[in-house]
Amino acid sequence: MIRPPLALIAAGLVVLLGMAGLVRGSIPQHVASVAATSSVAPGIVVGGAYVREPATTVNAATYFTIFNTTDAPDTLVSVTTGAGSQATLHNEGSNGSMTLDASGLTVAAHGSVTFSPGKGHLMIEKLYGLLKPGQTVNLQFTFAKAGLILVTAPVIAIAAPAPTAVTPK
């Protein structure tokens, strides 16, 4: 019977322990990837969100697209943010593809609503500080059915191009 030298067994144990360490190490990465998709709730996706760099702390306009991938309409009932004392949905002009009323903003089944310059924006009022490019603003969207959706919106410089919302598959 041939026995492997003791040193070789020890080396094998180190390799096994090393692999166990790698598996444990991968758990935080998995959690991080889940956090990165936090703007996705079952069926509702908020994409292309950004805050246009404001000139003052009076207010800042936020733009985004809401996709409803479900078979039923859902309603955005409120948005809150840590960047200012209030956040309100504003329709712009008579381009009225969106209907804002006391119950909120309804997004049709398999439909989308885009807030963009000329159409509408989420106005963050009474900013707690001036927002600069490179910063991000956290937004909490509450939908009647989908519930709470967390969105992180980058602050985009006054003259810089807006990010594009990717249509969910």
Ligand SMILES: [Cu+2]
């Ligand atoms: Cu406004």
